[in-house]
Amino acid sequence: MSRQIDRRAFLRRGAAGAAALAVGPGLLAACSTEEPASDRKSGPGSSPRSGGTLRAAFVGGGASETLDFFNGPSALDLVRARAWHGTLGNLDPSGPDGVRYGVLKGIDIADDLSAYTLHVRPGVRFTDGSELTAADVLHSLSSLAATSKLPVYRLAAANFDLAHARAEGDLKVVLPTLRPIADGRMILCQGNFLVVKDGTKRFRKGMPSCGPFRLTEFTAGQGAAFERYDDHYGHVPHLDGLELRAIADSTARAGALTGGEIDFAHDLSPVTARTLGDNGNVELVPTKSPYLVGLSFQMNMKAKPFDDPRVREAFKLAVDRRAMVDTVFYGNAEVGNDLPSLGFPDYAEGLPQRAHDPERARALLKEAGAEGMKVTLTTGPETPGMVEMATLFVEDLKKAGVRASVRELPAGQLYADFPAYTALPLVGSYQMPVPALSTYQMSTAGGSPSAFGWKESATDTLVAKARAESDRAEARKLGTRAQRTRWEDGNQVLPVFKPNLNAQSKGVRGIRDDLFEQFPGFSQASLA
Amino acid sequence: MSLIVFVGRRLVGAAVLLVVLSAVIFAATAVLPGDAVSAVAGVDASEAQRAEVRAELGLDRPAAARYAAWAAGAVRGDLGHGFVGDRPVTDVLATRLPNSLLLAGLTLAVTAPLAALLGLWTGLRGGGADRFVSTAAQILAAVPEFVVAALLVAVLAVWLELLPRVSVIPLGGTPLDVPHALILPVLTLGAVGLAVATRLLRVSVADAAATPYCEAARLNGVRGVRLAVRHILPNAAGPAVHALALTTGALVGSAVVVENVFDYPGIGRELQLAVAARDIPMVQGIATVLAGVMLAVLLTGDICARLLGAREGHGR
Numbered sequence A: 001m002s003r004q005i006d007r008r009a010f011l012r013r014g015a016a017g018a019a020a021l022a023v024g025p026g027l028l029a030a031c032s033t034e035e036p037a038s039d040r041k042s043g044p045g046s047s048p049r050s051g052g053t054l055r056a057a058f059v060g061g062g063a064s065e066t067l068d069f070f071n072g073p074s075a076l077d078l079v080r081a082r083a084w085h086g087t088l089g090n091l092d093p094s095g096p097d098g099v100r101y102g103v104l105k106g107i108d109i110a111d112d113l114s115a116y117t118l119h120v121r122p123g124v125r126f127t128d129g130s131e132l133t134a135a136d137v138l139h140s141l142s143s144l145a146a147t148s149k150l151p152v153y154r155l156a157a158a159n160f161d162l163a164h165a166r167a168e169g170d171l172k173v174v175l176p177t178l179r180p181i182a183d184g185r186m187i188l189c190q191g192n193f194l195v196v197k198d199g200t201k202r203f204r205k206g207m208p209s210c211g212p213f214r215l216t217e218f219t220a221g222q223g224a225a226f227e228r229y230d231d232h233y234g235h236v237p238h239l240d241g242l243e244l245r246a247i248a249d250s251t252a253r254a255g256a257l258t259g260g261e262i263d264f265a266h267d268l269s270p271v272t273a274r275t276l277g278d279n280g281n282v283e284l285v286p287t288k289s290p291y292l293v294g295l296s297f298q299m300n301m302k303a304k305p306f307d308d309p310r311v312r313e314a315f316k317l318a319v320d321r322r323a324m325v326d327t328v329f330y331g332n333a334e335v336g337n338d339l340p341s342l343g344f345p346d347y348a349e350g351l352p353q354r355a356h357d358p359e360r361a362r363a364l365l366k367e368a369g370a371e372g373m374k375v376t377l378t379t380g381p382e383t384p385g386m387v388e389m390a391t392l393f394v395e396d397l398k399k400a401g402v403r404a405s406v407r408e409l410p411a412g413q414l415y416a417d418f419p420a421y422t423a424l425p426l427v428g429s430y431q432m433p434v435p436a437l438s439t440y441q442m443s444t445a446g447g448s449p450s451a452f453g454w455k456e457s458a459t460d461t462l463v464a465k466a467r468a469e470s471d472r473a474e475a476r477k478l479g480t481r482a483q484r485t486r487w488e489d490g491n492q493v494l495p496v497f498k499p500n501l502n503a504q505s506k507g508v509r510g511i512r513d514d515l516f517e518q519f520p521g522f523s524q525a526s527l528a
Numbered sequence B: 001m002s003l004i005v006f007v008g009r010r011l012v013g014a015a016v017l018l019v020v021l022s023a024v025i026f027a028a029t030a031v032l033p034g035d036a037v038s039a040v041a042g043v044d045a046s047e048a049q050r051a052e053v054r055a056e057l058g059l060d061r062p063a064a065a066r067y068a069a070w071a072a073g074a075v076r077g078d079l080g081h082g083f084v085g086d087r088p089v090t091d092v093l094a095t096r097l098p099n100s101l102l103l104a105g106l107t108l109a110v111t112a113p114l115a116a117l118l119g120l121w122t123g124l125r126g127g128g129a130d131r132f133v134s135t136a137a138q139i140l141a142a143v144p145e146f147v148v149a150a151l152l153v154a155v156l157a158v159w160l161e162l163l164p165r166v167s168v169i170p171l172g173g174t175p176l177d178v179p180h181a182l183i184l185p186v187l188t189l190g191a192v193g194l195a196v197a198t199r200l201l202r203v204s205v206a207d208a209a210a211t212p213y214c215e216a217a218r219l220n221g222v223r224g225v226r227l228a229v230r231h232i233l234p235n236a237a238g239p240a241v242h243a244l245a246l247t248t249g250a251l252v253g254s255a256v257v258v259e260n261v262f263d264y265p266g267i268g269r270e271l272q273l274a275v276a277a278r279d280i281p282m283v284q285g286i287a288t289v290l291a292g293v294m295l296a297v298l299l300t301g302d303i304c305a306r307l308l309g310a311r312e313g314h315g316r
Helices: A002-012 A014-023 A025-031 A075-084 A134-147 A151-157 A184-188 A250-258 A270-275 A309-318 A321-329 A358-367 A386-399 A436-443 A457-467 A472-489 B003-031 B037-041 B047-056 B063-075 B089-125 B127-142 B145-159 B180-209 B212-219 B224-254 B256-262 B267-276 B280-315
Strands: A053-058 A089-091 A099-101 A104-109 A115-120 A172-176 A213-219 A223-228 A241-246 A264-268 A282-284 A292-299 A374-379 A403-408 A426-431 A492-499 A501-505
Touching: A053 A075, A053 A250, A075 A213, A075 A223, A075 A241, A075 A264, A089 A184, A099 A104, A104 A184, A115 A134, A115 A184, A134 A151, A134 A172, A151 A184, A151 A436, A250 A264, A250 A270, A250 A501, A250 B256, A264 A270, A270 A501, A292 A309, A292 A386, A309 A358, A309 A386, A309 A472, A321 A386, A321 A492, A374 A386, A386 A403, A386 A426, A386 A492, A436 A457, A436 A472, A457 A472, B003 B063, B003 B280, B037 B047, B063 B280, B089 B127, B089 B180, B089 B224, B089 B267, B089 B280, B127 B180, B145 B180, B145 B256, B180 B224, B180 B256, B212 B224, B224 B267, B224 B280, B256 B267, B267 B280
Parallel strands: A053 A241, A053 A264, A374 A403, A374 A426
Antiparallel strands: A089 A099, A104 A115, A115 A172, A213 A223, A223 A241, A264 A501, A282 A501, A292 A426, A292 A492
8 A cells, every 4th residue: 555655656756757657557557456356356467458449339329418427318428427537336236335435435324314424535536636535526416416407316316415415524525314314325326426526517528537547539429538547546447548439320339349340339229139149259248137227117097997906917917028028138138027126235026026827917807897998008219129018018918808009109209298198098118227215215206297196105104214224124124015015006017127238349358347337337348 | 684693582582491491490399299308307307307407498488489599599600509418509510510511412422423424325325225224223212221221231341341331430530531431321322312313314315315406416417425515414404403402402411311320420310319309409400500501502503503504595
């Protein structure tokens, strides 16, 4: 440790430092790890190899992409920011608190759950040489994240009083909660919370950052180029450089990968991914749980006959989940159990898997007097597989005696008129991977429009109690009980969780090690 | 009427039309179901959050007031900021429109001479060659763009490995930095335009060749290239010039299929994305500028056709 500080002090001394940087990135990479055992396994001469520039392609958001990730909704905006800025932390099931911290040393929770104390990791440096302090974390949280309109930051704003966060000294930030919660680490360390320097208002090339790479080039809608930041906290990346490209079309991304123009293609469509199956130079690397997108159907309890729990159950029993996984995703997906957030610590693992039982479904519909009912399922191509799933669901429903049909809207239209959407009787939808209980509180509890008529104050109370419970076993019990009511009586059919079907050239390694796979990080990646 | 008066009158007409079109575009965005709130605030935002975002974007004001504010800015060259990502619309136009103009221009540069050549050849020759080229052109004109693109990729990029599969343009560069990446997009767009223009030219060339005036020229010993270029082409080119002007103008904004397949950074896809996100300032800005480009191209086409016509008048 002391040796490292000496090295840094040396490096800061002007020209000599610059020269050392120029000649010895390999040397620095070899001696600058703070946690050599956990972060890097590379010894001299062993893999992964250092160096090279990795090129990765994503859907992108067109020319409206922005460096301001607090206001950039496209996946690429966040991936770019992850490469560029330090993070509070990422979810890590194997970590002691269920998270792996980034620029933090740890998060303490007050006994009465009224406040969280974020301990800043000492010695983290920005690219301008200044040290990261509590003020920087505070600015990122209370000025930037607090005013963001993106759902993920709103989740934090719904749980923490961001405006009243305060710094105590240089290395401590105290964050009051809005109500007692014990699962706040999971919200703060989802990977989205990145830290920029105090006072940052505009995001531009050359601004100080403390992520694994520094930005050297950015053209919205086209891509960004990075070079390794040799003073990155924790560990220095293996790669010399990184290029993040926007290639909107799935087939074009796959073509660029097989043509050798890129090394990593993000989120391919199931069909495209399948065509890569027999290509010897590339491999499919689908994201793993919890980084799976839930594909679901919402039944509107304000519309007859979905106010009848028997009809809702019949619809859940009618789905042939396995067939959806096999035909739509060629086996590259997981069967869902009508609850979101598969794989998150607060997901109700203990519930039995819902069976496929068209006979029982038919009987239930008959019992409810809804035999031969007519319903239109409205959906749209908002994410690959959505329309195909709806088509299969309608066939399953027909087998249970429902006169069902699909109405497919053009891309972008399904959610555009939200009040109209929430008034439909049966709709397609998808859920990003987010924790179960906090998300329930934000978007389902209290009869919110996106709950489609679900209003159960008993369940809402149970969820609040589960989140306010410090004892993990007890919290788990309460959380599972709350989710059981959703599972039994709820109005959501969630048959499939699909991964992001990523693909990479053979020999690319270490992307998964960076966690938060949905928005891949490259700080531990290496090329063949 | 002198050319200057003609151009002046056309310019005034185009300007008036542009204003009308911008209002029509705005009205169209207003009747689109839904708004940008879901794209900005996320689909699971609460009612209060939606209302807040709507107010922030200015969507709670009446449509007429929003149009007036937009028009006042547009006159000063400020097309506003996109709802998604908050980028100035003029920035997006400045980075994407030149690429689209380049693609359309190159396509025209390839199509026009080839169409003239093929049109003259088939129109004058007739017979087997004419039937072959005409049938081929007819088939080509009927095949959808994405099929042409897929065939070209399969043959030139996958099978023969002559060209890159997608147009990966160096960061901070322009498509001109990687000229070989332009070939497939230009070929795809050119194929359809060429087929249509060839068909049109062939018919008018055959008509012109049958006129007494050409007969006379031929009897006077004018033959071959000289007859074709001096006497037939000027008379036959009118309709084809208009057709080419129309397709070229349309290419600037509606090459979406080609932009997607080859990942070419044009303006068409931006417009498509903006419509999907209900990003009204972006839609409004891009669509209005594209309408302006189209009017300019049509005006150029008119002037060309008029010059050809004038030449015809004086040449006799």
